[in-house]
Amino acid sequence: MNHIVHLLPERPRGPARLPNVGAAVDPRAAVVELLCLMGAPTDALQALPPLSVSWHRLHAGATLHHEGAVAEAIHFVRAGAFKIFRTAEDGYEQVLGFALRGEVLGFEALAHGTHPSSAVALEESSVYSLPLDEFDAIGQRLPQLNRLVHRALSNALTRRGELAEVMAAVAAEVRLARFLLQLSRRMAECGQSPRRFHLRMSRRDIASYLGVAHETVSRSFGALSRWGWLHVDNREVEILDLPGLTHFALNTRRAVDDWPQAQGTQPELRLRAS
Amino acid sequence: MNHIVHLLPERPRGPARLPNVGAAVDPRAAVVELLCLMGAPTDALQALPPLSVSWHRLHAGATLHHEGAVAEAIHFVRAGAFKIFRTAEDGYEQVLGFALRGEVLGFEALAHGTHPSSAVALEESSVYSLPLDEFDAIGQRLPQLNRLVHRALSNALTRRGELAEVMAAVAAEVRLARFLLQLSRRMAECGQSPRRFHLRMSRRDIASYLGVAHETVSRSFGALSRWGWLHVDNREVEILDLPGLTHFALNTRRAVDDWPQAQGTQPELRLRAS
DNA sequence: CGGGACGTTGACTCAAATCAATAACCGTGG
DNA sequence: CCACGGTTATTGATTTGAGTCAACGTCCCG
Numbered sequence: 001m002n003h004i005v006h007l008l009p010e011r012p013r014g015p016a017r018l019p020n021v022g023a024a025v026d027p028r029a030a031v032v033e034l035l036c037l038m039g040a041p042t043d044a045l046q047a048l049p050p051l052s053v054s055w056h057r058l059h060a061g062a063t064l065h066h067e068g069a070v071a072e073a074i075h076f077v078r079a080g081a082f083k084i085f086r087t088a089e090d091g092y093e094q095v096l097g098f099a100l101r102g103e104v105l106g107f108e109a110l111a112h113g114t115h116p117s118s119a120v121a122l123e124e125s126s127v128y129s130l131p132l133d134e135f136d137a138i139g140q141r142l143p144q145l146n147r148l149v150h151r152a153l154s155n156a157l158t159r160r161g162e163l164a165e166v167m168a169a170v171a172a173e174v175r176l177a178r179f180l181l182q183l184s185r186r187m188a189e190c191g192q193s194p195r196r197f198h199l200r201m202s203r204r205d206i207a208s209y210l211g212v213a214h215e216t217v218s219r220s221f222g223a224l225s226r227w228g229w230l231h232v233d234n235r236e237v238e239i240l241d242l243p244g245l246t247h248f249a250l251n252t253r254r255a256v257d258d259w260p261q262a263q264g265t266q267p268e269l270r271l272r273a274s
Numbered sequence: 275m276n277h278i279v280h281l282l283p284e285r286p287r288g289p290a291r292l293p294n295v296g297a298a299v300d301p302r303a304a305v306v307e308l309l310c311l312m313g314a315p316t317d318a319l320q321a322l323p324p325l326s327v328s329w330h331r332l333h334a335g336a337t338l339h340h341e342g343a344v345a346e347a348i349h350f351v352r353a354g355a356f357k358i359f360r361t362a363e364d365g366y367e368q369v370l371g372f373a374l375r376g377e378v379l380g381f382e383a384l385a386h387g388t389h390p391s392s393a394v395a396l397e398e399s400s401v402y403s404l405p406l407d408e409f410d411a412i413g414q415r416l417p418q419l420n421r422l423v424h425r426a427l428s429n430a431l432t433r434r435g436e437l438a439e440v441m442a443a444v445a446a447e448v449r450l451a452r453f454l455l456q457l458s459r460r461m462a463e464c465g466q467s468p469r470r471f472h473l474r475m476s477r478r479d480i481a482s483y484l485g486v487a488h489e490t491v492s493r494s495f496g497a498l499s500r501w502g503w504l505h506v507d508n509r510e511v512e513i514l515d516l517p518g519l520t521h522f523a524l525n526t527r528r529a530v531d532d533w534p535q536a537q538g539t540q541p542e543l544r545l546r547a548s
Numbered sequence: 549c550g551g552g553a554c555g556t557t558g559a560c561t562c563a564a565a566t567c568a569a570t571a572a573c574c575g576t577g578g
Numbered sequence: 579c580c581a582c583g584g585t586t587a588t589t590g591a592t593t594t595g596a597g598t599c600a601a602c603g604t605c606c607c608g
């Protein structure tokens with residue numbers, strides 16, 4: 001019933017004012033920006049590569065690529081946020097991760113030629129797109145850029161592993177804590193505040209990512225704030241005690257062994273405290 | 275008793291005579307073999323690239339790279355099997371995946387220069403190693419090889435996502451089923467039988483990968499075989515009803531809604547039957 | 549032959565899934 | 579502007595599957 005949401009704001013969208021797809025208005029500017037985005041050293045910006053970088057704008061809910069679609073380009077997030085997910089045969093939507101500024105999208109498709117996952121924008125977003133053939137040619141033409149791409153991919157791989165890090169925890173509150181810390185870290189990398197940020201995804205998306213029921217996400221948010229680690233107002237999150245939350249997030253197993261001490265901060269309420 | 279069977283038919287074997295680390299005995303042969311391993315088209319084998327490919331042998335339990343170690347090379351599994359895992363601060367060992375023949379190892383290190391995870395051999399194994407500087411130079415020298423590398427990486431990314439596929443299921447039996455199906459598929463890709471295979475990893479490793487207690491893995495094996503989907507003897511697995519198991523594995527949620535029908539095959543025992 | 553890792557099985561407890569109902573939120577249109 | 583439907587978020591009551599503890603059988607290596 002709610003899946004439909006994702007289907008509605010399809011591609012064509014933009015009623016014609018702003019171009020959703022720009023064929024590199026100023027090619028040089030786009031290339032420079034893309035290189036900066038990928039963390040290129042300043043000296044690499046001297047020799048501007050002859051790349052045909054284009055960019056796309058996507059409204060909240062718009063799909064960058066569908067699961068199963070043939071791959072045509074690799075994307076780099078320039079602004080906004082995306083969720084990456086797979087839809088199982090039974091309709092269950094498994095969120096694999098969230099992509100923020102500077103991250104790669106659509107790379108997985110290289111292996112089989114089609115996208116194994118979908119990517120939709122969670123808010124007004126834009127991406128740089130590199131056509132696949134361009135991408136293949138990069139290596140020979142620009143060794144440095146190739147290295148940058150590899151770094152981005154390496155990052156993508158690591159980030160996919162973060163999902164495991166989250167799921168490894170047994171307690172739902174710990175899962176949520178780890179997720180928030182991951183977000184916090186990445187927000188910091190984007191130059192944003194690691195303490196205070198806005199969640200761009202719904203509770204359902206978070207729940208899917210964490211591997212728990214969405215009600216449990218709500219309860220866990222409640223628990224974490226009751227614990228005193230953070231403050232939540234709808235999608236607005238403020239981490240009050242970063243070290244404390246970090247320490248709490250270490251508890252992989254249900255163990256209550258070593259964190260009664262941490263709980264000293266908020267002694268009254270414990271796990272399932274009435 | 276039967277594990278040995280699979281360990282025996284190893285390549286050269288030789289306990290201490292053969293070097294564990296060979297600096298490319300016959301460089302050309304090694305390069306050719308590596309390219310084949312990566313699925314290079316035959317015509318690509320004509321122009322043999324000037325790569326210094328070395329190979330390593332590892333005994334069961336030997337570590338290919340430790341978590342936190344500085345990265346020196348990228349590896350490709352030539353024979354055997356590896357488990358990739360991270361050790362949390364609290365000592366909990368989270369298995370991120372298993373690498374089989376033809377897969378990349380150690381690539382994640384590119385981003386930060388150090389390995390974010392460990393890799394240890396689960397049996398007598400060997401890998402091809404590409405020093406990092408060699409690897410960087412690949413792009414310019416061999417566009418085709420570069421493409422192969424990208425495909426391997428794309429695969430690695432997809433495979434890391436399979437962990438999520440497994441964890442997405444709520445019922446432990448379904449998780450195990452999905453894991454076994456993943457293995458089955460990959461065995462087939464390696465040219466092995468998808469119906470009958472030998473688990474190279476311990477129940478603990480499986481448990482960690484599935485995100486459940488190791489006792490639960492035992493129980494789930496019991497359940498699946500009682501259901502009639504497969505037959506288990508220690509680490510020997512035979513899938514009796516592949517389509518049935520596949521259908522069973524679809525049940526992401528605890529839902530009993532639609533698979534009473536499937537249960538018709540083995541009506542006596544159901545979830546918590548008896 | 550004995551010690552230690554591995555694997556299985558049972559009993560008990562509890563955290564999370566599930567079902568259900570209510571409350572805040574948002575864009576839409578009257 | 580506010581009233582409306584749909585979606586999203588919270589909270590409660592109930593049930594149960596899986597974690598945990600523990601004991602036992604098995605296999606493997608020295």
